[in-house]
Amino acid sequence: MSAYDDLMAFQRETEALGSIAGRLSWDQETVMPRGAAEQRGEEMAAIEGVLHARRIDPRVGEWLDKAEAPDAVGEAQLRHIRRSYDRTRRVPARLAAELARTTSVAQGVWAEGRAAEDVSAFTPTLEKVVSLVREQAECLADGGDPYDALLDDYEPGATADSLTGMFGAMRPRLVNLRDRILGAAHQPPAVAGEFPEAAQLALSRELAGAFGYDFHTGRIDKAVHPFSSGSGRDVRITTRTAADDPFNCLYSTIHETGHACYEQAIDPAYAMTPVGGGVSMGVHESQSRLYENQIGRSRAFTGWLHGRMVDTFGDIGIDDPEAFFGCVNRVHRGFIRTEADEVQYNLHVLLRFDIERQLIDGSLAVADLEEAWNARFEADFGYPVDRPSNGCLQDVHWSVGLFGYFPTYSLGNVYAGCLHAALREAVPDLDGALAAGDTAPATGWLRDNLQRHGGLYRPREVVERACGFAPSEAPLLDYLEHKFGAIYGV
Amino acid sequence: MSAYDDLMAFQRETEALGSIAGRLSWDQETVMPRGAAEQRGEEMAAIEGVLHARRIDPRVGEWLDKAEAPDAVGEAQLRHIRRSYDRTRRVPARLAAELARTTSVAQGVWAEGRAAEDVSAFTPTLEKVVSLVREQAECLADGGDPYDALLDDYEPGATADSLTGMFGAMRPRLVNLRDRILGAAHQPPAVAGEFPEAAQLALSRELAGAFGYDFHTGRIDKAVHPFSSGSGRDVRITTRTAADDPFNCLYSTIHETGHACYEQAIDPAYAMTPVGGGVSMGVHESQSRLYENQIGRSRAFTGWLHGRMVDTFGDIGIDDPEAFFGCVNRVHRGFIRTEADEVQYNLHVLLRFDIERQLIDGSLAVADLEEAWNARFEADFGYPVDRPSNGCLQDVHWSVGLFGYFPTYSLGNVYAGCLHAALREAVPDLDGALAAGDTAPATGWLRDNLQRHGGLYRPREVVERACGFAPSEAPLLDYLEHKFGAIYGV
Numbered sequence: 001m002s003a004y005d006d007l008m009a010f011q012r013e014t015e016a017l018g019s020i021a022g023r024l025s026w027d028q029e030t031v032m033p034r035g036a037a038e039q040r041g042e043e044m045a046a047i048e049g050v051l052h053a054r055r056i057d058p059r060v061g062e063w064l065d066k067a068e069a070p071d072a073v074g075e076a077q078l079r080h081i082r083r084s085y086d087r088t089r090r091v092p093a094r095l096a097a098e099l100a101r102t103t104s105v106a107q108g109v110w111a112e113g114r115a116a117e118d119v120s121a122f123t124p125t126l127e128k129v130v131s132l133v134r135e136q137a138e139c140l141a142d143g144g145d146p147y148d149a150l151l152d153d154y155e156p157g158a159t160a161d162s163l164t165g166m167f168g169a170m171r172p173r174l175v176n177l178r179d180r181i182l183g184a185a186h187q188p189p190a191v192a193g194e195f196p197e198a199a200q201l202a203l204s205r206e207l208a209g210a211f212g213y214d215f216h217t218g219r220i221d222k223a224v225h226p227f228s229s230g231s232g233r234d235v236r237i238t239t240r241t242a243a244d245d246p247f248n249c250l251y252s253t254i255h256e257t258g259h260a261c262y263e264q265a266i267d268p269a270y271a272m273t274p275v276g277g278g279v280s281m282g283v284h285e286s287q288s289r290l291y292e293n294q295i296g297r298s299r300a301f302t303g304w305l306h307g308r309m310v311d312t313f314g315d316i317g318i319d320d321p322e323a324f325f326g327c328v329n330r331v332h333r334g335f336i337r338t339e340a341d342e343v344q345y346n347l348h349v350l351l352r353f354d355i356e357r358q359l360i361d362g363s364l365a366v367a368d369l370e371e372a373w374n375a376r377f378e379a380d381f382g383y384p385v386d387r388p389s390n391g392c393l394q395d396v397h398w399s400v401g402l403f404g405y406f407p408t409y410s411l412g413n414v415y416a417g418c419l420h421a422a423l424r425e426a427v428p429d430l431d432g433a434l435a436a437g438d439t440a441p442a443t444g445w446l447r448d449n450l451q452r453h454g455g456l457y458r459p460r461e462v463v464e465r466a467c468g469f470a471p472s473e474a475p476l477l478d479y480l481e482h483k484f485g486a487i488y489g490v
Numbered sequence: 491m492s493a494y495d496d497l498m499a500f501q502r503e504t505e506a507l508g509s510i511a512g513r514l515s516w517d518q519e520t521v522m523p524r525g526a527a528e529q530r531g532e533e534m535a536a537i538e539g540v541l542h543a544r545r546i547d548p549r550v551g552e553w554l555d556k557a558e559a560p561d562a563v564g565e566a567q568l569r570h571i572r573r574s575y576d577r578t579r580r581v582p583a584r585l586a587a588e589l590a591r592t593t594s595v596a597q598g599v600w601a602e603g604r605a606a607e608d609v610s611a612f613t614p615t616l617e618k619v620v621s622l623v624r625e626q627a628e629c630l631a632d633g634g635d636p637y638d639a640l641l642d643d644y645e646p647g648a649t650a651d652s653l654t655g656m657f658g659a660m661r662p663r664l665v666n667l668r669d670r671i672l673g674a675a676h677q678p679p680a681v682a683g684e685f686p687e688a689a690q691l692a693l694s695r696e697l698a699g700a701f702g703y704d705f706h707t708g709r710i711d712k713a714v715h716p717f718s719s720g721s722g723r724d725v726r727i728t729t730r731t732a733a734d735d736p737f738n739c740l741y742s743t744i745h746e747t748g749h750a751c752y753e754q755a756i757d758p759a760y761a762m763t764p765v766g767g768g769v770s771m772g773v774h775e776s777q778s779r780l781y782e783n784q785i786g787r788s789r790a791f792t793g794w795l796h797g798r799m800v801d802t803f804g805d806i807g808i809d810d811p812e813a814f815f816g817c818v819n820r821v822h823r824g825f826i827r828t829e830a831d832e833v834q835y836n837l838h839v840l841l842r843f844d845i846e847r848q849l850i851d852g853s854l855a856v857a858d859l860e861e862a863w864n865a866r867f868e869a870d871f872g873y874p875v876d877r878p879s880n881g882c883l884q885d886v887h888w889s890v891g892l893f894g895y896f897p898t899y900s901l902g903n904v905y906a907g908c909l910h911a912a913l914r915e916a917v918p919d920l921d922g923a924l925a926a927g928d929t930a931p932a933t934g935w936l937r938d939n940l941q942r943h944g945g946l947y948r949p950r951e952v953v954e955r956a957c958g959f960a961p962s963e964a965p966l967l968d969y970l971e972h973k974f975g976a977i978y979g980v
Contacts, residue, residue: 015537019529020510023517031521035707036724039509042762046506050540217525234526272532 004074007063008273011081014054015272019230021047026229026236030221052096055088055097073275076456080274083156090139099132103401110399119370119388126398127366130359133403137360147360150404154281155411157458157474160357163407166414166473167252167350173477174347175380180490181343182382188326188487191309192317195246203246203312204239204253206304211257211291212443214235214264221394226252228259228288231278232271235263246313247328251292258291259284261443265451280459285412286419287446293342294420294479295442299325302433308437326487333383343484347380349410352395356403415463417476419446422467494564498763500553501571504544505762509720511537516719516726520711526915542586543674546577547647563765570764571646573646580629586659589622593891600889602798604879609860617856618890620849623893627850637850644771645901650847653897656904656963657840663967664837665870670980671910672832672872678816678977681799682807685736693731693736693802694743697795698848698923701747701781702933703727704754718749718778721768723759736803737818740795741782748781749774753931755941770949771895772804775902776909784910784969785932789815816977825880833974837870842885842896850893880888880958894918903952907966909936912957 003007021044028040044273054060069075106125113122137146140153148159205220219232223238230236237256242248262278270276278284295301299322306324309316318324331341337348355372358364364372373392374385385391397405424430426449427441434442449466456462463471484490491499498573510533518530544550554572559565574963596615603612627636630643638649644931695710708720713728727746732738752768768774785791789812796814799806807966808814821831827838845862848854854862863882864875875881916939917931924932939956946952953961974980 012532013536014538016533017540019538020514020533023514024510027513027517031709033707033709033724033726035704039723039761042502043506043510043513047510048817124966214525215523217523219521220525233529234523236523272531391579415972449728 002068002069003066004070004078007060007067007081010054010057010060010063011077011274012272014051015276015394016275017047017051017054019232019234019272021051021267022229022231023234026212026238029223029225029227030238036243052088053406055084060085069157073270075455077273080455084274087140087153090142091136095132095135097140099136099401102128102132102335103399106399106401107396110393110396114389114393117388117393119393122393122399123366123369126369129401130366130403133401134360135360136401137403147357147404150360151407152404154405154408155459156280157460158282158407158411163353163411165351167346167407167410170410170414170473170477171347171350171380173481174343174350176379177481177484177490178208178331178343178347179382181484182333183487184488184490186489188330189318189323190330191246191327193315195243195313197241197243199312200241200246200249201239203308204249206308208237208253208257210437211254211295211439212261212447213257217264218260220253224338226256228263231263231266232268232276235260246309247426251296254296255288255292258288261291261447262287262451265447266454267273267452270454270456273290275455277455279453279455279457281408282411282415283450283459283462284417285409286463287451289413290416290446291439291443294416294423295434295439297328297342298431298434300431301437301439302328303435304437308392329484331383331484331488335377335385338393343480344381346410346413346453349406350405350430351376352397352482353410356398356406359398360403413471414476415471417473417479418467419471420448420479421475422449422469492558494558494568495554497550497553497571498567500544500547500549501567501764502762504541505764505766506543507537507544509722509724509762511541512719512721513724516728516854519713519715519717520728542578549580550575565759565883565947566765567763568724568946574764577630580632581626582629584817585622585625585629589626592618592622593889596889596891597886598940600883604883607878607883609878609883612883612889613856613859616859619889619891620856620893623891624850624852626891627893637847637894641897642894644895644898645949646770647950648772648897648901650772653843653901657836657843657900657980659896660836660900660904660963660967661840661870664833664840667971667974667980668821668833668837668870669860669872671974671978672823674978674980675820676979678820679808679813680820681736681817683805687731687732687733689802690731690736691729692738694739694797696798697740698727698743698747700927701785701929702751702937703747707754708750710743716746718746718753721753721756722758722766725750736799736806741786744786745778745782748778751781751937752941754778755911755937756944758941760944760946765945765946769943769945769947771898771953772901772905773940773949773952775899776905776953777941777944779903780906780936781907781929781933784906785924785929787818787832788921788924790921791924791927791929792818794927810863819974819977821974821978823871825867825875826884833970834871836900839896839900841866843900846888846893846896849888904963904966905961907963908953908957908959908961909940909967910969911965912939912959962971 024040024044024047032040060081064078064085066077069078109125110122113119133150134146137150140149151158151160208220211216217233218235218237220237221236222240222389224240226238226240228235228237237253238258239249239253239256262284264274300324303321306321310387318327329342331343333342334340337345340348351373355364355369355376359366359369370388370392377391378384423442423445426445431440433440450462451461457465460471514534514537515532522530550571554568554575557568559568596619599615600612603609623640624636627640630639631756635650641650642647698710699705707723708725708727711726711728712730714730716728716730718725718727727743727750729739729743752774756766792815793811797809808817819832821833824830824834827835830838840865845854845859845866849856849859860878860882867881868874913932913935916935920931923930940952943952945956950961
């Protein structure tokens with residue numbers, strides 16, 4: 001056995017153990033008995049301990065020193081393994097343990113502070129988290145930019161500078177579009193009717209299938225917060241239902257189907273290796289958002305969906321497919337990122353990106369977070385935050401130490417905008433298929449041009465290869481202005 | 491930290507990882523997508539590899555050499571850990587790997603042979619399994635009796651000699667009872683009616699609750715072969731349904747509830763330690779069989795169940811609780827162990843025990859297995875085996891290398907007989923409660939006198955402590971002859 005073979009055999013087992021940890025998380029969010037939470041914590045800690053030990057195993061370093069990649073796939077494998085090895089080793093065990101302990105407690109403190117609408121109750125805890133994350137970032141940066149080092153965990157190769165340019169170009173156009181839409185005379189209708197849970201879930205399964213989700217290697221369950229989980233031949237998704245809002249269930253399912261189809265489409269030859277998973281959060285989000293928005297909320301597809309809704313639920317309060325298209329794309333005032341429409345969603349993310357960079361570089365104190373948040377929100381959305389649970393306490397991310405994660409949501413939207421433009425070029429009659437509920441020309445193009453590669457190329461590289469042009473924010477903004485301009489007549 | 495504390499901290503993580511492996515098996519049998527089987531095999535191999543490495547970790551030996559138990563519980567912990575450490579180290583890695591590989595293939599060959607009713611197609615594979623298991627047994631025996639060494643894996647402290655005495659006393663009385671019953675003039679009726687799956691499962695949940703199963707730390711799902719899984723605060727059970735036989739579902743559930751309640755009742759102070767699980771297969775089976783048979787098929791409890799059946803399903807073809815009691819306890823001709831009634835079940839096990847001992851000591855060749863099986867079956871059951879799937883190919887156990895496992899089923903029945911006798915002494919008005927569907931006096935007595943101890947005492951010891959007398963086959967045989975003599979008038 002060569003050093004490369006030894007390393008890959010070892011890594012394959014690590015991947016299998018990582019897959020097990022993911023399966024435990026799925027179990028916890030879907031089927032686990034409530035009383036098992038504490039025990040599960042101990043189980044998770046045990047498997048994480050095993051994984052951590054393997055990631056910093058000195059043999060990995062020795063193999064990496066000697067290993068010669070047999071081909072381009074092998075080079076990508078080594079790149080992923082070295083990256084994980086270096087990052088894990090840079091954070092001292094003491095700091096990793098303190099971060100784990102602190103964020104585990106902080107999540108509870110955050111939830112209490114949010115429930116009590118009391119930012120100050122969370123401030124000391126968040127200060128501690130931010131301080132530890134800054135320390136972690138400096139270890140990871142190894143002399144480079146600390147925020148970039150955090151970002152690199154979710155989006156390898158991305159930098160705050162490049163994102164700042166991109167987001168800076170997006171913000172004024174999005175604010176302007178949002179302003180025009182919310183002031184428009186025409187406002188689309190809302191659905192009204194009876195939407196039984198079983199019927200929502202049945203249509204949800206049909207939609208997942210229509211987008212190419214393979215139930216032979218997956219399943220759908222309910223969860224409080226929808227997510228997709230797993231890779232290779234076991235990729236599961238979850239959804240949720242709301243009695244008066246069927247779109248919550250249906251579009252959550254389509255979104256998670258996008259994530260899951262990406263994993264299911266990766267070349268099986270890469271299974272149980274570092275190259276065998278989605279390459280970054282941003283590219284992952286590009287797939288889920290493209291399935292959900294550019295395809296799922298297109299005029300053509302919603303025309304088909306309107307018929308399926310009426311078949312399923314009877315009278316939904318909207319007879320006309322054109323009005324239904326407006327309804328599905330309704331832009332509405334709101335404070336919550338996860339409930340935001342396509343137009344305003346990125347404004348929520350841009351706000352968080354700018355604020356978290358300041359928290360990490362120290363130019364904003366945690367004590368001043370609420371004030372900064374509220375000022376920025378009013379500037380971008382046009383109305384003031386009414387309470388902390390609608391403001392800086394709405395997301396769990398910072399309490400669990402996730403800094404550098406938020407921008408990948410908007411980067412995913414930017415990539416989706418690019419891929420959508422390229423897809424339209426490549427498949428001129430896309431709308432003809434979508435109008436019949438047939439997504440295969442779209443999902444097939446994505447599978448062949450992007451998804452199958454998994455982690456073979458770098459994130460930005462795989463998008464550029466698929467598109468045939470360098471990714472930028474322009475296609476997304478053009479798409480949004482065109483689509484919503486038409487719907488709202490602005 | 492003392493050596494004992496170090497060892498226990500290490501062991502606690504091992505237990506947590508073992509718990510994860512068990513959870514994966516549950517997932518595989520209940521919710522896993524079918525296409526994930528191969529990937530799951532790789533995941534299971536990875537976690538088993540981690541567990542194996544921990545079980546033979548030389549530090550365990552060093553800690554064991556130095557550790558001083560702080561109390562009686564600590565002594566039990568050390569006993570369990572040393573036993574596992576010694577057993578694991580005695581089997582060479584080469585042999586363990588070959589056994590794993592061979593049995594993994596053998597299970598498929600067995601299934602094909604059974605489907606084709608072709609013993610000879612399975613013979614060469616079973617010969618290889620038996621040969622490897624004999625080798626393993628000799629390693630484990632360390633100069634002692636090989637079969638006892640295998641048995642010890644499932645029932646620490648039990649020996650073939652002691653079981654032979656016990657089973658030898660059972661066989662003639664059981665054959666005689668079976669003979670009288672099947673020749674009796676009176677034969678109980680069978681149920682007839684509509685038994686929708688949802689109603690079966692709802693009543694099944696009610697029964698699990700009635701026997702004290704805690705859904706806060708458990709759940710019920712469907713599986714092809716019912717089982718219970720997990721320990722501590724996450725103990726799940728499964729059941730199955732048959733459209734025309736509601737008892738299949740209901741009594742499978744009660745059986746698995748017995749296993750699960752044992753695990754749920756163990757002192758929480760022992761959680762995630764070797765003492766925190768059921769002490770042996772035999773003691774485990776004593777709980778499941780006692781719940782299922784001595785309680786669940788008692789005249790008093792079936793009187794209550796009859797009412798709940800009629801409430802649930804309407805007309806079930808039997809109006810009279812006395813006739814219903816006979817129906818639930820019907821003794822019938824049949825070839826399959828898992829479908830056998832209380833009277834004939836142990837005859838199935840005794841047959842397997844005698845044959846597998848001969849396979850291990852070499853006095854019976856695998857090539858002669860079918861002939862030996864069929865001769866013994868006809869002698870004990872009174873009619874000939876009609877085909878291999880109803881004979882020596884019916885059970886999966888031997889194909890996966892489980893030798894020494896079968897006798898624990900009958901030992902469990904023997905223990906259940908003893909515990910039932912002691913329970914009747916301790917709770918004179920047990921039937922009054924059972925007639926109202928109240929199992930608490932029975933399950934509470936078992937919890938307080940046996941279940942809560944987990945692995946604190948040795949298997950036979952914990953039964954004897956609960957009973958107040960040395961376990962023997964007599965109470966079981968007396969109970970069977972009395973109960974079935976009355977039902978059949980023989």
